Structures are given as structure tokens and as C-alpha cells.
Amino acid sequence: MKNINWNNKEEVLEEVKKDGSKLILASKELKNDFDVVMEAIKNFSWCIEDAGERARDNRDIIKEVLKRNSTYIEYASDRLRDDDEIMGIALEKDHWNLRFASDRFKDNKDLVMSLIKKCSGVVKYASPRLRNDIDIIKECIKEYGTSVFEYTNDEIRDNREIMLEAIKVTGFNIQYASDRLRNDEELLKIAFNTCNWAFEYAGDKIKEKYNSADDFYNKKIKNAKNNL
Template identity: 30%
Template structure:
């Protein structure tokens, strides 16, 4: 948005456009921002830091929401009555409150009821348990701003992780080893397993809870539990990409591979021993779970062992890409041709192809 007149006309109709693209520069423009705020008062949150510090501009904007401020010549951010009204409508403006009001319990409670993270502006009250509980119940990560003693308070930390599992990050070392608290966190966010103690990362029930919430949590489990079939399969049900975090030992177990294929992990064959693709009984089971005309699965199979091409549907046996991959792998083709022979020689012998021997007369 380059033309100022165009921008003004646009924000008068839809101030939301200032949220997107390269509109950041216009958030410093008083007239543009005022027109946007007239159209949508909540857009006051978009104004630049410089405009937030402009008392006359802020008074003009706030008068749109609070007609009773019309007689004021400037805003007194130390006036408790005025700030209480402003914070209830625009909580983020708590940051503009005077130092005295930032440590006024009533004002702080009003602020953190809307956004717990506003506790960061009230450092003198970070040890107030009532305020801390209100803050973390609103925004779990507000646990970051409570005092060290409260980060070790079970009630405060439990409330925080029940609101946001990631809040476990800010708990004391002692409470990161508290099974009840970690379990509550994992029910909200499986990846919070990252912040649990090393001992609890070995707890089978906790890891199961984590991967059922987010399959990617398998990456954070102990090596032993990455070999646990039930845990790995539960992770895959949530996120097929979790397979990449499973123990390599599991890929030598045909029954495990079949279970993963049944869950839709078509690329699992690339991790399996090559001889598995030559096992007729195994491959027939693979294709009993998936249509043998499934090109994606068949492509993975022939990359491991070209002989797997014989299990493909009649149509796929003629597929040029599949035939070429089978040929590259181990020279397997269903029907000989000079063209395919040349391709095999060039692929395996660095583009060398000697051609046919000429018959001697």
C-alpha cells in the first residue's frame, strides 16, 4: 500500500487491512490509525510504540470508547478510576500505567484476568499467590513471571500446566519431576515432555499420554521407550512422521512393519531389510492392507528390491517409472529390452554402455 489516500479510503471501510502485509509503516501514521480505530476500536492494539507514547493521540482514540473522557486535556495514567476503565477494555494498556498503579492489587488483578502475561509489568506483586493463580489460570505461560517460590508451589504450577502444558518449562526443577504435574501438562501438550525430568521421560504411562496427544513427542522419549511397539504405534496414529523417531531395531520386525503399513506408513519399507521385499508371504500381506495398484507403496518396494515389481497390479507392471526404479535397484525387469538394458548399464556403470557385439562374418 503506497498511496496514502488509497490507504485512508481503505481503512475507513476495513481497518483490519493494517494487520497484514507491509502495513507496519502506516501504524505510525496518526491519521491512518485514527481512521482505522474509528472503524474498529480494537485496532488500538496495532498502534506503534511511538503513538502509544503520544498522550494527545491516545486521548483522542480513547475518547471514542469512553465519552466521559471528552473533557480531559490529557490522560493521567496514574488515575486509578480512569485506568481501571481503560484496562478492562484494553488490557494491554496496563503497560502505560504509573509505577504505583502497576503494583496496585486491584489494577493488576483486572489486567491479569484478561491477559496473564501482563504480570510481567507488576514485578512487585509477582510473589502474590492470589494474583499468580489468576494470571496462570488465564494464561499458563504467565508462570514465567511469578516469583521463584511460586514456581515451586504445586497449586500455582498445576493451574498453569492445566491451562497450557508448555508452562511446565517455567516450573521449578523439583516440580518438573512431579508425576502429577507432568501428567497434567502432557494431557494439554504432548511436546511438554521436553521439560520433564530425565527420569519421567522413561515413565511408560507418561510417554503414552504424550504421544497420544502429539505423536512428535516420541522424539523426546527415552531410547528404551522408542523401542516399545505400543508407544510407537500410538505415536504413528497421531502423526505418521513419528515413525522416524522409532528405534531402528523395530524395522527388523515384520509384524511391526505390517502394523505400521496398516496405519498408512507407506514409506516404512525403505527402512526395512532389503530381503523383506523378496519375501512373497510378507509382500502379499503388505498388499492385503493396501491395493497392489498403489503406486506410492509399490515405488517404495521396488527401490528396496526390484523383484517386488512382480507383486504389482498388471497396470503398474508396465509403469515406466516403476520399471526404471526396479531396474536401477537390481536389474529386475519383467520383459527384456535393449533400451532398459542400456539404462541399467548407464546407471550402474557410470554412463558406460558398450552396445551390442557385432556378428563376425
């Protein structure tokens, strides 16, 4: 077996050209060498995890990595994860890469709005401010984003207008409403239209007033229909 000098650039280059995963064995200096790292990622992009800080802050190296697997933006430097061009490439390839972006991107309303139109679940990685933004929440609801309420504050959960819109999409969303709204009989009636087991999430006052989901249905929904 050939003994490799992992401090020797020519020898290391020869090795990483054959197997990029061997970058992990290179010296600290060569893990930051442009030529060595670039050759390594061409056949094993995951090795960017083992590259040095300078290499992970190199725009051309990270671009090469993104061509192969955009989720490896995770290993780019903080500076590049706040870079418009680099993050633009990463987000265009995969909207879930928002989770690796800088706070500036996560708090960009226009950007987040465009991403949740592709997949409402991305709101999970938006800034706290945007996760509680009315426009963002309404767009998530429109896109059937039931999970948005897992990340909102109590004020949003107690907003009757918002919760009404959400419950019209699916009665399942009543579980996220505030105690006050889960005791709102009109909201519960609407929830029943799309979710037969919405009564499970009803507030204590409603459960005290009605013995069961069937009792609620018969008195508040069935009787109302019969009286039309």
C-alpha cells in the first residue's frame, strides 16, 4: 500500500481525484486549498463538510457544491448563507433550504411569501415576526397549511377572523384555536362540516353543555337543518 503524505498537495490531489471522501485525511492547510477542495467535491460533494473554513467561505467552491446537492448549503460560511446570489441558487433548487439561510432571508416577507406558495410548511423556518404575520398566515391557510398554527402566538390563535378562515378549510384546525374560540359554538359547527371529530377539541364549556359529539350534532346542526 502506498504511503500518502497528506501534507503534500500533489499526492493529495491525486487521491481526492479518485475519492473525494479522502479530503478528511488532508492537512488543515490543504483542506483550505482551492484546487484540492474543488477536485474533491467534484466526485464527492458531501466532503464540503470536511473542508476548512476558508474553503467553505469560497463562492466558487460553494457554487460547485450547490450544482450537486443544494442542501449542502448548510456547510457554507455564515457570510455566504447571507449572500443574495448563493442563497438565491440554493432556494431556487430547494425551498426547504430556507432553514439554512441567514436571519435576513428568514425575515424577508416577499421571499417567504413566494416560498410558502410552493410549500406552506416552509413557514416553519421563517422568522418569529413572519410566522405571526397576518398576510403570511392567510396565505398558508389558502395553501392548506394546517401546520402554520404550530408556530404562531396566542394572539393569532385567539383571532376569530383568522381561525374562522382556517376552520373553513378544515375543521381539524379548531384544535389550534384559543380556549375562548374552542368554546365558540358557531366555530365548532363550521368545524363539524369538514371534520366529524372536531368535538374532541371543543372547550370545556361546550363539553359540559353537550354530552357528546352526537349530542352536539343533533342539537346544533341536525335540528338547525330541520328548522330550515
